[in-house]
Amino acid sequence: MxxxxxxxxxxxxxxxxxxxxxxxxxxxxxxxxxxxxxxxxxxxxxxxxxxxxxxxxxxxxxxxxxxxxxxxxxxxxxxxxxxxxxxxxxxxxxxxxxxxxxxxxxxxxxxxxxxxxxxxxxxxxxxxxxxxxxxxxxxxxxxxxxxxxVPLSVIYNKTLFAQAGITTFPTTWDQWVADAKKLTVDSNGDGTPEQYGLALPDHATVGNGIWPSLFEGNGGSVTSSDGTQATVNSQANIDTLTYWAGAIQKDKISPTGLDGIGADKLFTAGKAAMEVGGPWMAGVATTSNIDYGLAAIPAGPKAQVASAxxxxxxxxxxxxxxxxxxxxxxxxxxxxxxxxxxxxxxxxxxxxxxxxxxxxxxxxxxxxxxxxxxxxxxALLPGVVDSADVLTAVDTATQKAVAGGDPKQLLDDAQTSIQQALKG
Incomplete structure (x- = not known):
């Protein structure tokens, strides 16, 4: 800002x-x-x-x-x-x-x-x-x-997948969440997993493109194709945010309050089996002695899409x-x-x-x-001049929703902020 x-x-x-x-x-x-x-x-x-x-x-x-x-x-x-x-x-x-x-x-x-x-x-x-x-x-x-x-993609720990008996990478959201649940381990039952199935940041994500990718997977968007109108409070996006906030809150597949740097640390420490990231994570994983694989972000109900x-x-x-x-x-x-x-x-x-x-x-x-x-x-928000303000509004909505806020109200608020940003 x-x-x-x-x-x-x-x-x-x-x-x-x-x-x-x-x-x-x-x-x-x-x-x-x-x-x-x-x-x-x-x-x-x-x-x-x-x-x-x-x-x-x-x-x-x-x-x-x-x-x-x-x-x-x-x-x-x-x-x-x-x-x-x-x-x-x-x-x-x-x-x-x-x-x-x-x-x-x-x-x-x-x-x-x-x-x-x-x-x-x-x-x-x-x-x-x-x-x-x-x-x-x-x-x-x-x-x-x-x-x-370069597309955002999922980097995953092959060793942890093998230990959980998962032989193929998921291709849909439901499969992704199901596998993340299998990969989440809370050995002492204290409600805080020692190992998360997925490190999914709820704000300050890599390139700020993870949540726009998820929105696109369910047929939603952040702005119109010409970048002049906010579209973030669509029913499709409300459904997407509700789905993922619920999976994180109820199934504890990923920590709440997680940012992109925190997600990197969890994955490289072997405490998260999957992370959405960029190509540099391959080198980081190698340095951390992690046997890794790369896969596309699984398809949502409408499409398989990744922001670049x-x-x-x-x-x-x-x-x-x-x-x-x-x-x-x-x-x-x-x-x-x-x-x-x-x-x-x-x-x-x-x-x-x-x-x-x-x-x-x-x-x-x-x-x-x-x-x-x-x-x-x-492309992520092509041609949008004030993209930083737009993505900050998305960040605010996603972080608060994962913490228990109402997705509809939060996306309505983001809609107002984004429209103001697009008007300059």
């Missing part, structure tokens, strides 16, 4: 500065000689950062006119410093950002509209997954290309026409099938193209599993 307020407070100054940025840079002698130097900020700080830097180096070596220099920063630092840096013309030409922030910067006119780029066959965007491209769309215009679009955690690459308004063309050449290179496979295998993110199958990435078991899960993935 404070971060959004800070962005809003500087919006007027930045918008004025950025309105004159296009065409103001790039007058160096290097550009006069046909050479273009670009700066690229990204927040990939783990092994995926090394892979991305390697792809940039490969691009630099593939031609002689464009040189890209990468700067690795945390996502929060990028978010805190991007607008001021662009307003002083000291920002990046290309920037990676979490998908929830892209609409904010598009609204502030900090990013270049890439519709013309997408229209070109040379952009290599035709094979990109439509839902991933939807993540880049704000008010009908595209402002980035995806560099990450996403990262976008965008061209900033700091670029002039020459730099924009150069930046788009890199984006086209990044979208190429060969590069996409390299990025997927090295980063652990599933492929962004529809023409890359699990067989193409089977040298990385985690990526292959996520590739099979990915077709039922949807």
């Amino acid at each position: 404070k971060k959004l307020i800070s962005v809003a407070a500087t919006a007027a100054v930045v918008a004025i500065a950025l309105s004159g940025c296009s065409g103001s840079a790039g007058s160096s002698s290097d550009q006069a000689n046909g050479k273009v130097a670009l700066t690229f900020w990204h927040g990939y700080t783990e092994a995926d950062g090394g892979v991305l830097d390697s792809i940039v180096n490969d691009f630099n070596a593939s031609q002689s006119n464009i040189t890209i220099s990468t700067q690795t920063k945390t996502w929060s630092v990028i978010d805190d410093t991007l607008l001021p840096a662009l307003s002083s013309k000291n920002g990046p030409d290309i920037v990676a950002m979490t998908s929830d922030r892209l609409p904010v910067y598009a609204q502030k006119k900090a990013l270049v509209n890439l519709d013309d780029f997408y229209a070109q066959d040379s952009s290599n965007t035709k094979a990109l997954k439509p839902e991933a491209v939807n993540m880049e769309t704000v008010s009908g215009k595209k402002y980035g290309v995806p560099s990450g679009f 955690i996403g990262i976008s690459l965008a061209v900033t308004a700091q670029t002039d026409a020459t730099k924009q063309v150069a930046a788009e050449k890199f984006l086209a290179y990044f979208n190429d099938k060969t590069t996409a496979v390299k990025w997927s295998l090295g980063s652990g993110w599933p492929p962004l193209r529809t023409d890359i199958s699990s067989a193409d990435v089977n040298s990385n078991a985690t990526v292959a599993s996520l590739t099979e899960i990915a077709p039922n993935t949807v």
Whole structure:
């Protein structure tokens, strides 16, 4: 919330500065000689950062006119410093950002509209997954290309499953809850299980996408498809929240008051048999010596759906026409099938193209599993500028419902808060 307020407070100054940025840079002698130097900020700080830097180096070596220099920063630092840096013309030409922030910067006119780029066959965007491209769309215009679009999935402890006599992973909610009950162990009968069947956070969930995924599984949603109307208090969502709050309260399959970090700790300590998470949990499980499996979030009454955690690459308004063309050449290179496979295998993110199958990435078991899960993935609140406020309202409703509150009243309250957020 404070971060959004800070962005809003500087919006007027930045918008004025950025309105004159296009065409103001790039007058160096290097550009006069046909050479273009670009700066690229990204927040990939783990092994995926090394892979991305390697792809940039490969691009630099593939031609002689464009040189890209990468700067690795945390996502929060990028978010805190991007607008001021662009307003002083000291920002990046290309920037990676979490998908929830892209609409904010598009609204502030900090990013270049890439519709013309997408229209070109040379952009290599035709094979990109439509839902991933939807993540880049704000008010009908595209402002980035995806560099990450991964479904939330369930990571499970195979050893605990075997001990409970469960041989296959559940595929429906009812099966999921039934297996979670089998996996919940309260040896001393004090009402507090020593082992939970499922670590299901009721607030501050991973990417804040778990409850929207559950709502979608029962045919519900948080907002309308165009992101202009709140839809969170539908009967479908009331039924979903009632179902899961009841399972947690009555069957004690998961603790109440649990957040995403707490869920991670329970799973890695072997005190929860299942957790909904992202691809990084595979590495965490390996470090914790857990024999794990990955599976899709089981289907609700209406559908099997998972929200995506996403990262976008965008061209900033700091670029002039020459730099924009150069930046788009890199984006086209990044979208190429060969590069996409390299990025997927090295980063652990599933492929962004529809023409890359699990067989193409089977040298990385985690990526292959996520590739099979990915077709039922949807973007989380695409194009919604104040998504943080929207998801905070959802968090408030889910946490209070699991603690015993009335789902209908809580979702009615969330409806009001979300509609206010959507109006800006």
